[in-house]
Amino acid sequence: MERIIPGVEDITIEGFKESFRNIVKLKENNGLKAILNNPPDLFERAKLYGVQFKNGSWGWASNIWHRSAAGTIVVENDSDLRYEYKLLMLRVLEHILAQGPLIQVDAILGKPGTKAEMHCRLYCDPQFPDIAYRWSQICFPGDPESKPDVELFCIPHYLGNPNIPGTSEMLRVLRFPYHNYSIVTCSSYQGEVKKSFLSHWIYHVYKMGGTGExxxxxxxxxxxxxxxxxxxxxxxxxxxxxxxxxxxxxxxxxxxxxxxxxxxxxxxxxxxx
Structure with a gap:
């Protein structure tokens, strides 16, 4: 029987996305819901984890109150994939396989209808609906039926994360700019999702003739x-x-x-x- 998740040595950048889609297909073929596609009750789900203030506004706490820049690695191609990076990718796939349905949110960065438009798709752990909701509120709505330009997998759990090779810094975020996706782990800081998509968007605009600023x-x-x-x-x-x-x-x-x-x-x- 073909393995749904490859061994750690066999994981590749594109192979990660292929394995993710195989997991989704496996679940759906067995009567399990794999994806909550842009759920209309996302705000109500997020409220369960938030605090409503006297003025009626809502706020949410995060387990990390700043970006994990030092724990972020940019990987350009498979030859740059260190064992530690592959191990974290494997742990994310295992979590997605065992976890309930991921929350999918589609949104647009850049003015719709212009060269700056970029279709983003977030796959977020269902235990963190506030991340998906809050991010959706700072973007233009996207079409869930169209193919995304960039994808982000947000799993804000500790997954036995290894350290970045040669450092004492925990590996938390993997960015694949030439393969149009990122992986965020450990941190439930909403700015991590915002920053990840923004990084891809800046490169997208640069390819369209922009300045990258x-x-x-x-x-x-x-x-x-x-x-x-x-x-x-x-x-x-x-x-x-x-x-x-x-x-x-x-x-x-x-x-x-x-x-x-x-x-x-x-x-x-x-x-x-």
Missing amino acids: HASLKEFTVKRIDGSEKRIVMCIWALTGTGKSTHGFYVFNEENAKIYQKLFGVNPLSYVR
């Missing part, structure tokens, strides 16, 4: 020298991962303005709001 925009009000106010937009243009969003999230109020006055002798409320 993107920008952060913030709209705010400034006070002019004559005392009048003007609404302006600030654009921070830089490579990914350089803090554009972070520096675009500043909100000044009476409390935090005191810190700026103490440290810098400037009251930001005199200039922006």
Whole structure:
């Protein structure tokens, strides 16, 4: 009988996706649901893991509160596949085989109908519906019937992850830019999914003739020298991962303005709001 999951030595980059599809087919042939295709009740599922605040908004915690950049490896071809990378790929396939149906979410990065459009498909562990829901809310909706440009497998569990060879850093994320997919493990930080798709999107735009950069925009009000106010937009243009969003999230109020006055002798409320 042909093995559904190959031995660790036989795993290849394309072979991983083939094994995944074989697992889906095996489950469906045996009457098991393998994929929850863009479930309409995704928000309700996510609420079970969230906290609703007094103002009605929802928030979710994650087991890691930052990106796992140091635990991320980019693999360009099969000759770069180290034993440790193959082992993690094997563990992910085993988990998908044993786990309940994965949540599938289709979405679009880039303006639909333009060269920047990229169809993304997320396969997320069903125990983390909030990741799938939150990511879906920052993208344009995608067609689940069309073929995706990029796929991401998000399994936010510890799977006996090996360390990155030659380091003490746990291997958590594998990115395959030339094969159009990524694998995220361990971390339930939603930004890991966002970043993974964004990395693929930047390469996609580069292939379309773009620069491989993107920008952060913030709209705010400034006070002019004559005392009048003007609404302006600030654009921070830089490579990914350089803090554009972070520096675009500043909100000044009476409390935090005191810190700026103490440290810098400037009251930001005199200039922006």
